[in-house]
Amino acid sequence: MIFHRHITRSGYMMVSVAMLTVIAGSFSEEVYSQIARFAARDPGVRTGSVPADPKLPGLTPSEQKAFGIGLEAFLEVASVQGTIRDTEAGLGPRFNLDSCAGCHTHPDIGGTSPAINPQVEMAKKESANNDVPSFIKKDGPVREARFKHNPDGTADGGVHALFTITGRNDALGCSLNQPDFRTAVARQNVVFRIPTPLFGAGLIEAIDDDTILANMQAHSATKQSLGIGGRPNRTSGRRNTSGNDGTVTRFGWKAQNKSLEIFSGEAYNVEQGVTNELFPQERDETPTCYFNATPESRTNFDATDPLEVPSDVVKFAVFMRLLAPPMPAPDTDTIVRGRKLFGDVGCAMCHTPTLHTGKSPVVALQDKDVNLYSDLALHNMGPNLADDVSQGNAGGDEFRTAPLWGLGKRIFFLHDGRTKDLLEAIQAHAGSGGGQYVPSEASQVVGQFNRLNEIEKQHLLNFLRSL
Numbered sequence: 192m193i194f195h196r197h198i199t200r201s202g203y204m205m206v207s208v209a210m211l212t213v214i215a216g217s218f219s220e221e222v223y224s225q226i227a228r229f230a231a232r233d234p235g236v237r238t239g240s241v242p243a244d245p246k247l248p249g250l251t252p253s254e255q256k257a258f259g260i261g262l263e264a265f266l267e268v269a270s271v272q273g274t275i276r277d278t279e280a281g282l283g284p285r286f287n288l289d290s291c292a293g294c295h296t297h298p299d300i301g302g303t304s305p306a307i308n309p310q311v312e313m314a315k316k317e318s319a320n321n322d323v324p325s326f327i328k329k330d331g332p333v334r335e336a337r338f339k340h341n342p343d344g345t346a347d348g349g350v351h352a353l354f355t356i357t358g359r360n361d362a363l364g365c366s367l368n369q370p371d372f373r374t375a376v377a378r379q380n381v382v383f384r385i386p387t388p389l390f391g392a393g394l395i396e397a398i399d400d401d402t403i404l405a406n407m408q409a410h411s412a413t414k415q416s417l418g419i420g421g422r423p424n425r426t427s428g429r430r431n432t433s434g435n436d437g438t439v440t441r442f443g444w445k446a447q448n449k450s451l452e453i454f455s456g457e458a459y460n461v462e463q464g465v466t467n468e469l470f471p472q473e474r475d476e477t478p479t480c481y482f483n484a485t486p487e488s489r490t491n492f493d494a495t496d497p498l499e500v501p502s503d504v505v506k507f508a509v510f511m512r513l514l515a516p517p518m519p520a521p522d523t524d525t526i527v528r529g530r531k532l533f534g535d536v537g538c539a540m541c542h543t544p545t546l547h548t549g550k551s552p553v554v555a556l557q558d559k560d561v562n563l564y565s566d567l568a569l570h571n572m573g574p575n576l577a578d579d580v581s582q583g584n585a586g587g588d589e590f591r592t593a594p595l596w597g598l599g600k601r602i603f604f605l606h607d608g609r610t611k612d613l614l615e616a617i618q619a620h621a622g623s624g625g626g627q628y629v630p631s632e633a634s635q636v637v638g639q640f641n642r643l644n645e646i647e648k649q650h651l652l653n654f655l656r657s658l
């Protein structure tokens with residue numbers, strides 16, 4: 192009995208779930224009891240099949256060249272004054288890491304957190320002597336930290352950079368203290384965000400607002416019966432950093448940011464401390480730590496190659512805009528079944544499988560299907576996921592439906608990277624467990640997921656890891 196041997200030798204998981212469903216009905220009691228004990232499990236990070244070409248297909252020669260220039264900028268490492276070999280000036284005085292690609296790196300450049308967190312080594316780079324906060328672990332996710340409240344109790348919500356340039360060889364004379372993370376942790380005043388992957392970001396940018404709004408209206412009876420609402424975030428929302436034109440914002444965990452270019456400008460200053468034409472002032476202007484004229488990165492008027500004229504911020508945005516979407520695994524029987532169950536239980540009511548782009552000056556972005564598995568809308572996810580940070584229209588318990596494309600190769604899940612396990616990520620949607628039960632907009636859908644049998648759950652997880 193081949194199946195039986197597989198089961199006892201290597202655990203239930205080694206048996207293909209498709210096989211189990213096929214064979215159920217013709218086996219001995221012993222095998223039945225094995226099947227009954229089968230528990231669905233996250234199959235883990237999918238390896239292999241990285242796309243041969245990281246760029247979108249169908250780019251013009253100059254777009255291809257601009258992509259290459261953007262990629263170089265994205266890989267660039269910042270130092271304080273540009274005096275260290277192969278670096279650009281502008282780092283700090285406060286920062287979380289020294290390059291875009293350092294945080295957005297897995298499974299390829301433009302992705303998200305790698306298995307080994309580069310922030311641990313960053314703390315001491317160039318003789319700096321930063322403490323590594325307790326929530327930064329070598330085998331944990333890259334994190335940025337926000338404080339919920341100021342010491343006087345008013346709302347904060349801003350990013351408090353982990354590190355300072357104090358002690359670095361290239362920052363003599365600068366003396367700054369890191370934020371008091373120990374106290375913030377003790378008072379449960381600190382919340383985290385992990386990097387979102389950037390593959391296919393240009394396609395997300397090219398979706399018309401009306402497409403997002405119409406998709407939110409679709410299946411309204413089903414959504415209502417499942418307790419699913421949702422609303423767009425907008426530039427006109429309270430506390431929004433993206434301007435005032437009133438259009439739908441879509442980037443970041445709370446869909447708080449309007450465009451790849453604005454995100455680039457903000458990330459350059461917030462994550463690396465590099466001032467730029469979109470965010471020209473240092474976030475900390477302590478005179479002894481103020482080494483360069485600001486903005487530190489700007490348009491290169493003297494460049495001879497016209498593609499080199501734009502500032503780094505523009506180059507980053509071009510790179511991300513032209514980055515290919517993730518490539519899913521080829522369909523198998525279990526993946527096809529899982530996709531159907533994902534729809535049947537209602538996951539797809541928020542995680543919309545496909546939206547379509549509108550008109551775009553970049554032909555490769557125009558009129559394309561975007562298989563992002565998100566409605567790009569905000570949903571109330573309940574107190575279990577709430578971070579008490581408001582951004583634009585997004586309240587403390589609201590998040591953008593996380594796009595699930597590329598999920599198969601991701602290591603860390605949810606906005607704060609709290610888990611590596613897909614099942615835990617799903618259960619975290621369900622609302623609060625402790626004390627008084629407070630539901631989320633996904634509670635009923637998670638309930639339906641929980642009522643699937645273990646083999647069906649396994650199909651669904653296999654489908655998620657195919658993305």
Ligand code: HEC
Pocket residue numbers: 287288289290291292293294295333334335384385386387388389392441442443444445451454455458459462463507508511
């Ligand atoms: C220290 C790690 C870190 C570095 C360095 C970093 N990022 Fe990020 N990135 C993040 C985190 C965390 C988020 C999620 C932020 C949020 O939603 O609040 C993010 C999100 C983004 C997004 C939003 C994508 C989406 O669809 O939501 C873009 C765009 C982005 N980063 C671009 C950049 C660029 C360009 C650089 C370099 C200038 C950069 N990042 C450097 C951590 C980093």
Ligand code: HEC
Pocket residue numbers: 419536537538539540541542570572576590591592593594595598603604605606607613616617620632633636637640655
């Ligand atoms: C009410 C809308 C909604 C429904 C229904 C929903 N999700 Fe989500 N999902 C979200 C939001 C919002 C997030 C981001 C939450 C966070 O990070 O705090 C998310 C995150 C995720 C993540 C983590 C992704 C990442 O980038 O880390 C996975 C996996 C996921 N959902 C799977 C599912 C599955 C499977 C179902 C069906 C059983 C489901 N979701 C149903 C809204 C929803």
